[in-house]
Amino acid sequence: MDEGLVSVDKFSGGSQVYFLTHLHLDHTRGLGASGGWRHGPLYCSPATARLLPIRFPGVDASLLRPVAAGASASLSLSSPNSGRPVSIHVTALPALHCPGSLMFLFRSDIGCMLYTGDFRWELGCDKARSAKKALLDALAGDTVDVLYLDNTYCHPSLNFPPxxxxxxxxxxxxxxxxxxxxxxxxxxxxxxxxxxxxxxxxxxxxxxxxxxxxxxxxxxxxxxxxxxxxxxxxxxxxxxxxxxxxxxxxxxxxxxxxxxxxxxxxxxWLWRNSEGKAKFSDKAPAKSSRCKGRGRGAGAIEMNxxxxxxxxxxxxxxxxxPYSDHACFLELEDFMQTVRPSAVVGIVRTSYCYVNPRGHFGHLCADEDEACTDNTPVKNDRHAGNSTPLKNSRHAGNSTPVKNGRHAGNSTPVKNGRHAGDSTPVKNGRHAGNSTPVKNGRHAGNSPPKRRPSALKTPRRRMVKISSPTLYRSRAIMMKRRHSCGAKIEEPEETIPFS
Structure with a gap:
């Protein structure tokens, strides 16, 4: 599926259909832009549809498409590149976060994706049990290829009472x-x-x-x-x-x-201002000891x-x-055990501490050994995007020349016979295309040894772009945007492939 079809909780234009999980401020950026909302159909819950004209008077009510929890909608879109028809089936599910909050399950002929938005399915709660049953019924045994998960409290120290x-x-x-x-x-x-x-x-x-x-x-x-x-x-x-x-x-x-x-x-958690006065805040590091994550709060305080x-x-x-409307860690773990997605991506990036859900729940993914996506940092920065990791980070892509002539893409011969594309044998058996084993497992084509083929090898025509203002950016994407023609880094956009 081509890019520019569907956006969730991002309203800057460029897509054919838009979805709003709930009406909290961090999920509505772009709805209040001058001139009002005119970019396309907007799917949300009936409760959200009633509140939208009050919160955002410029929204064109004729573009609202209320969909109740448990209901489904079929979208007939067109590829912006080829013009061919694209069909997507969407099911709304109760998120139990705040009035009108929804999850969205997207299904098409190329895969399945679940976007939770903010949610809390409490263990032992009747409403949560009903919501879980509705999700499993909607999946009908299919695997969720990509799960966009509310990772607000994705840390083992963060468990709350009902x-x-x-x-x-x-x-x-x-x-x-x-x-x-x-x-x-x-x-x-x-x-x-x-x-x-x-x-x-x-x-x-x-x-x-x-x-x-x-x-x-x-x-x-x-x-x-x-x-x-x-x-x-x-x-x-x-x-x-x-x-x-x-x-x-x-x-x-x-x-x-x-x-x-x-x-x-x-x-x-409690922070103190410059005068030493205590003040309330819900933006403190999400750890019970000194936080070693990313963000301006990292390592700032200790919490007992x-x-x-x-x-x-x-x-x-x-x-x-601790009255929380977000899932705590045990509830996130239970949700992951229920869904068992092929890949998981955290939707919260405005956190004082970076908490990547794959770090805690990767073992619950169906494709546990899958190569990293753009959202998943790799140890020692060995992998950044679609490239193949090599020793000492000598390789960063299939077409970028590498210092000292170690690798120059898939077709350029390299000095000393170290690499000659996909078909030229290499001295000492270092490399012989895409099918010849390499001594010590150093290199066997374009895939790292002992890994299943990455979903990122999927052809571009089978890619789906879901835009969201709360998705993490990879380090590679941020650096590319920062240094390319002075482009302004705005909201993140992630391209996720389906297999």
Whole structure:
């Protein structure tokens, strides 16, 4: 399949059909561009379709294609290169991340691809069991060739209790402080189930800001119970935007009346600003010890937080509890065991620590020994893209000359007879084309020894491009873009082959 057919969570144009997994800001880049959305049909859940015109007034509603969880759609597209028809069958699956969140399963005559978006399928949860059954039914025994996985918490130290357990802990904290007011930090979308649980358990209303109340009504929540209000005098519990909950704001509120802040998040880590004041953040390194990953937070702090421990004061007048809408490590592992894809790619690149899911779950891939794709870094940078790894990184591609004349593509003879393309025998048996074994296994054609053929050897006409703003870039792609004609590096695009 040609490039430029389908884009998921990326809206910069250039594709024929677009898909939106959910309405969180990091998945909607490009929708708010000047002039509004006019690039093509946009598939999303019915709940997302109701919220889109409010969040992005410039979106042309006639381009929205609502598809409910469990429903399917058949797309008839055309190849931008050959003009030939291309058929893709898409199934929407519940992601259970926030209202309206979906996964998308893409199937065509050249393979199968699953894009999870942000999700959480809790172990033992009835909704998750139903979602898993729906996925297996949709696959009908087929193998997922490429799995795009939510790797937000892809580290063994990050395991959280079920959401209902944490919700009850929050209720217990509020009950234990009858004379305090409470501030909960939440997103502009998500954690509605938590607020409903608190309100029903305590038989109380919850304050939300006006825009949040509109979102709740558009989602069909609280139509009869009237749990949510914008009048502060009616309740001692307020849900505020997460950025508004800080140690400074709590200190100010406590000068008026006793107030406790609660941050329900899967990563409730504490950072300090330049003045030494503590503040909440969910952007800290995703490790329980010093983080050795990539990103500006790598190695910055140590964390002694145990997400399975009872709730405790995080700072004076504040609690943090691991209420996560992203899958924790054990849930990711269970998901990988269920899907068993041929290849897995992490969708989260804006992380303080680079966590490549193949490093933890490569043994659960059907093609465990498959050569690396552009998304998978190789030890010592021996492999970067479509090239064949050689000792000491002497080779980086099938057509790039290499220093000292060790290799100059598939057809150029090399000094001292070291390499003469795909068909010329080489002195001492070092190389004899694509079929002659080489002494010590140094080189046997264009494939590394003892590896199954890489999917990247697939002809270009059998490649599928899925564009997403959250995909990792390989080091090779970034360097190429950075040094080519001053091109601006924008959102990542990955080309994934199907076998």
């Amino acid at each position: 959401r209902h357990v944490v919700a009850q802990q929050i209720v217990d904290i509020i009950r234990a402080h009858p004379d305090h007011e409470f501030i909960l930090g939440i997103d502009t979308l998500g954690k509605e189930d938590l607020l409903l649980y608190i309100a029903r358990a305590l038989q109380t209303k919850i304050w939300v800001w006006p825009q949040r109340l509109l979102t709740i009504h558009l989602l069909g929540i609280d139509n009869n119970e009237e749990i949510f209000t914008t009048q502060t005098s009616l309740t001692r519990i307020r849900a505020v935007p997460r950025y508004a909950l800080s140690i400074e704001s709590l200190e100010a509120l406590n000068t008026v009346c006793p107030t406790i802040g609660i941050m329900p998040s899967g990563s409730p 937080y145990d997400p399975l421990s009872p709730p405790k004061l995080f700072e004076k007048d504040s609690y943090t509890l």
